[in-house]
Amino acid sequence: MDLTEPDFQSFMDDYSYLIGIILFLIIVDAILKLITLWQSARRKQIAWFIFLALINFLGILPVIYLIVNRNKDKFRR
Numbered sequence: 001m002d003l004t005e006p007d008f009q010s011f012m013d014d015y016s017y018l019i020g021i022i023l024f025l026i027i028v029d030a031i032l033k034l035i036t037l038w039q040s041a042r043r044k045q046i047a048w049f050i051f052l053a054l055i056n057f058l059g060i061l062p063v064i065y066l067i068v069n070r071n072k073d074k075f076r077r
Contacts, residue, residue, distance in 0.1 A: 036062035039069070 033052070040048040052061055 032062040032066075036065050040065065043069070043072070 036052055037049060040052060048065060052065065055061065
């Protein structure tokens with residue numbers, strides 16, 4: 001086997017579990033973003049909605065929003 005050429009199959013065999021972990025993290029991040037944007041829109045918090053939509057970084061901001069607003073009253077219409 002020539003070590004200068006990458007062997008994709010052996011790479012996939014060695015690190016296939018990483019694909020599952022990465023896909024799981026992507027799905028969790030997308031769900032958190034959607035829930036956070038939905039809640040901020042329902043509460044008519046325009047500044048939060050815009051900030052979350054434009055500057056969302058690695059799911060940290062949605063978690064902060066959900067923690068800060070977890071004890072707020074139900075949505076007001």
